[in-house]
Amino acid sequence: MNHQLVIRIFRPVPGALVAVLVALLVSCGFQASNTIARSDLGPVSRSDLDEFILALDEPSRSPSQGEDPAVWRRGLLEKLLIEKALIGEIEASQVEVDPAWMDQVRGEALIRAFEDQFIEPEIVIDEEELRNYYDSHPEEFGHPEQIRLRHIFKRLPRGASASEKARVRAEMEEMLGRIREGAHFGDLARQYSDSETAPLNGLIGRLSRGALDPSLEDIVWGLDEGDVSEVVPTPVGFHIFFLEDRLDVYHMEFKEARGRLLRKMQAEERERALRDSMADLLAESGAEYHPERIDSTDPDEVLFELGDSVVTVATLQAYAGRVPFYQLRKVPPAEWLDTACRNRLFVWKAEQLELGQSTGFKESLEAVVRRSRLVEAYASKMREKVDRLEADGVIEQHWDQHYLRFQSPKLYHLHLVLKAFEDLEKNYDAFEMLEAARAEILSGKRRFSDVAEAISDDFSAISGGDVGWVRLDSFGQWSGPRANSAVRALQPGEISEPVLVEYYDESRLRYRREGYILVKVEEIRDPEIRPYEEVRVPVREAYAKQHQQELEQALIQEILDSIDAEIFEEQL
Known part of the structure; x- marks a missing residue:
């Protein structure tokens, strides 16, 4: 569920800067002393709201295009009141922060601090570098002349005799005749082709010169747009090609390519800086790093060790076991191992440099913890609201109406x-x-x-x-x-x-x-209909997502009512 409705993204703003900005707002007609809302937690002044707005991410500090500024400010005032209510509940609960979670959050903050100080400054791409890369890699910013090609392919049995070759060729000649009499090329490809392209109506795709075997290149490129080739023999079978269309040479101008190129070069430079930094820290720290052992079948085999920080084959197997198929190929085990060990080295070095002792780091860490606790407090209230709906039978009724959506996948x-x-x-x-x-x-x-x-x-x-x-x-x-x-x-x-x-x-x-x-x-x-008890969690999530707006509006009102909040519209 999206909880951004009530949780602000906090960026610590120096106190002096806040004071200056609030003074500017006051000088523009905002009277900081005016009370714009009150609740059991105390009054809220216009300056309180202005400080709240200034602490938001920059894009959130002004209304979106076409949004009524008064409605926008009222919405933010509600968020401020809700945040005050949640903070009050968090403080009253006196629930201790989980030490393991705190260690994780602190480690992530140390990694960011290290990268901000030692990695980000290395990522500098000037205009001359961009232009030089663009000029020397024209193939990346467009394409040469290309063709869009389809084919029908009939495979020869391995070690086919002359009579078998003649039989397959005769089948293809008969098929070619049907095409020339008006049969749809794609339909025949889908029905008869032995190629993996058959389900795609024979589509090979867009090709540049040199993509095909030299024995086929001249034949295919010699076709005009819309032409069908003769039956073409190869060592493994016979083809009929259909040149669907030709695409002219296309070249992207530098102005058009600049943004994409800048992102690409920044990513490459960042990867280089990360790689170099890891190599330096491995040597400096004396850590053991054995990526060559990644295929070991011994779960206790050590892949990385630095003090108390140890990564074993079992750690890697746990990652591979919990990640879905696509994600596992997007970030394969070797890449995950590299990143995990690099992060451990960054934390080690950040600790050595005492980056965690700076005032800025502590403020940033406090902001992350505060934001996370607010998110969880709000999510907890939403779960309680959905609990009440479930107790009233609303969630199970949703499953009754939409049970097919929750069947197990094929x-x-x-x-x-x-x-x-x-x-x-x-x-x-x-x-x-x-x-x-x-x-x-x-x-x-x-x-x-x-x-x-x-x-x-x-x-x-x-x-x-x-x-x-x-x-x-x-x-x-x-x-x-x-x-x-x-x-x-x-x-x-x-x-x-x-x-x-x-x-x-x-x-x-x-x-x-x-x-x-x-x-x-x-x-x-095959898919199976699952009973409500098995799928109640995804059903709850689906119901909450479908009814998100009304649930959040109701929850906002409940929280405001719980602190007896009153907003003075005329003061906004």
Whole structure:
């Protein structure tokens, strides 16, 4: 649930600056002595509200476009009153802050303090650097002439005889005739093609020169827009190509590219600074760091050790076990380990430098703790409100009306083998390697798990390619639409053809192709209707989200009533 309605993002503002700014507000007609609200907790003056506003993030310090300033100020006054009420309850409860949570918050604050002092100053990109990069990497800011290509592919059996080749070619010639008589190319591709592109109506995608095997390059690029090729033989089968359209050369001007380029170069410079700092601190601290042991099967194997801070294989396995499929591939174990150990080094160095002793650090830490406690206090009140609704049967009634939304998702137990393009001479080598491996698996010569352990570039190789139970939407976020469609078509026990893995690179505004995968579906678990007792937590969350505005308005009024708050509209 979004609790931003009542919780401000606090940025400590020096007291002298607040005094100056409030004085300016007063000089502009705001009388700081005027009382604009009262409650059991005391009066609220106009200057109290002005100080509250000045402590907000900059974008929140003024009304949004088209918003009535009076309505905006009243809303902030309500937030101020609610914050006072929550702070009063927190202080009255005398609940101690959890020491473990406090250690975590302090550690995160020390990391930020270290980075602010030693990393951020290193990230300086001037205009000349931007321009030089732009001029020397034209391929990143547009694209050369490209074609949008579809194909139909019929595979030859391995070791096919001359008669088998003739039979497959005859099938393709017959299909070509149907296309020229008006049959829809995409429909035929979807029905008959042996390629992983079949579910996409044969779409290969946008290609630049050099993307295809040289034996196909001249044939395809020689087609006019809308043309269909003859039947094209290759060592593994026959193709029919359809050149859907051509895209002219496009080049992004520097002014248009500047923002994206600046973000990219800042990210790269930041990564370099983090990497260099980690290397320096490893040497300075004497910490043990063994990323090469990441594949160890011994859970007690130490990967990092610095004083009492220890990371073992078991720590890494715990991370991999709790993170969803897509997130695990977005931040794989090796990357997580690197970040976790770097953060421990930053905390160590920050402690050495006594960064946590500065007044600014203490104020910032107090603000974080205060904000977190306010968020939790408000969330606790909202939970109590939903508890009352649940006791009245409202939440279960919501489940009765929408129970299909809360059924268990369809899950696939998958094994996979990934062959990345990196370090291969030709991208097609990955396809051929997996195609040969698939043939050996299907013939019984090798087990899927053995192939995964031997050649897979995915970190699941250590477990024989087993990625566990996966939702297809999560799998598709990583693998792209082709692989997702291929897996959806498989039955338990079946193995896909080699399928292209691709994802959309927003920084380059194009799909990036990472490699090919084989996927084996072990089991499929169909959705099931779950009883209310099993899903009451997500049902409560869904109800609260759907009715968020009315719940928050009611809760705000309840809190204001609890302190007998009164707002003097005429003084605002």
